[in-house]
Amino acid sequence: MSSPTAAVVVLAAGSGSRVGAEVNKVLLPLLGVPLLAWSVRTALEVADVDPVVVVCRPGERADVGTALLPVIGEREVLLVEGGATRQASEQAALAVLAPRVADGSVDVVAIHDGARPLASAELFAATIATARRYGGAVPTLDLPGLLPRDGAAAPAPGGPGTRLVGVQTPQAFRAAPLVAAYAAAAAAGFEGTDTAAAFAAFAAVPAEHEVRAVPAGPANLKVTFAEDLRVAERLLA
Ligand SMILES: Nc1ccn([C@@H]2O[C@H](COP(=O)(O)OP(=O)(O)OP(=O)(O)O)[C@@H](O)[C@H]2O)c(=O)n1
Numbered sequence: 001m002s003s004p005t006a007a008v009v010v011l012a013a014g015s016g017s018r019v020g021a022e023v024n025k026v027l028l029p030l031l032g033v034p035l036l037a038w039s040v041r042t043a044l045e046v047a048d049v050d051p052v053v054v055v056c057r058p059g060e061r062a063d064v065g066t067a068l069l070p071v072i073g074e075r076e077v078l079l080v081e082g083g084a085t086r087q088a089s090e091q092a093a094l095a096v097l098a099p100r101v102a103d104g105s106v107d108v109v110a111i112h113d114g115a116r117p118l119a120s121a122e123l124f125a126a127t128i129a130t131a132r133r134y135g136g137a138v139p140t141l142d143l144p145g146l147l148p149r150d151g152a153a154a155p156a157p158g159g160p161g162t163r164l165v166g167v168q169t170p171q172a173f174r175a176a177p178l179v180a181a182y183a184a185a186a187a188a189g190f191e192g193t194d195t196a197a198a199f200a201a202f203a204a205v206p207a208e209h210e211v212r213a214v215p216a217g218p219a220n221l222k223v224t225f226a227e228d229l230r231v232a233e234r235l236l237a
């Protein structure tokens with residue numbers, strides 16, 4: 001039997017409302033290439049990634065398929081319809097991957113925001129390798145300075161000197177415990193902020209899976225507001 005591969009899930013079934021465009025932000029052009037296509041193309045460059053699962057809104061299947069045409073090559077890219085929440089969209093992708101996880105052909109799953117076009121191939125590879133070795137991997141970015149909550153005078157909990165990090169994607173985990181954790185999370189009606197939150201809350205034997213931070217940079221931004229599109233274009237240029 002050939003070595004197991006890593007599956008990458010790229011989430012694109014959100015609405016992108018904060019960007020304020022007429023269409024889902026993942027379909028907007030970045031230097032002439034649809035935003036979503038940048039990270040799908042990068043994931044397809046990573047050595048043992050197969051397949052890539054792109055999660056789209058039910059009404060956008062055709063548009064997403066068209067957006068991805070220029071980057072699709074020999075490796076398998078599956079289109080899956082997502083749900084009303086990020087958690088539900090992740091669940092839909094994991095349900096499609098479950099048979100390959102059960103038969104051992106996929107051993108790691110990395111879940112990425114399609115709204116992060118600048119994630120590098122090195123970051124995908126590092127999170128996948130870390131998950132395979134330790135159990136899980138989350139890209140983090142050091143946030144220097146004091147970060148008071150909106151409108152508050154006092155600094156963040158922990159006070160001066162506390163090391164705060166921002167959490168990014170791709171977040172990668174061993175596939176079997178991830179699939180099991182998401183089934184348990186769905187049964188409990190859990191809605192998490194990110195994959196690591198669901199894994200931490202629902203992994204059957206958390207002590208067997210160490211989730212490690214992988215240092216990442218500010219370039220791996222998430223396009224959330226309209227200004228982020230211009231920043232991403234400057235970085236890509
Ligand atoms: N039901 C959902 C919600 C979000 N996402 C994806 O999760 C990522 C992060 O979501 P975010 O950008 O925070 O949410 P959006 O719904 O896309 O944007 P907004 O909150 O501004 O409406 C995005 O790539 C988005 O497409 C998804 O696949 N399914």
Ligand SMILES: C[C@](O)(CO)[C@H](O)COP(=O)(O)O
Nearest residue numbers: 113167168169193194222224
């Ligand atoms: C997982 C995540 O990328 C963490 O940064 C998440 O999608 C963040 O979304 P937010 O709700 O816009 O903070």
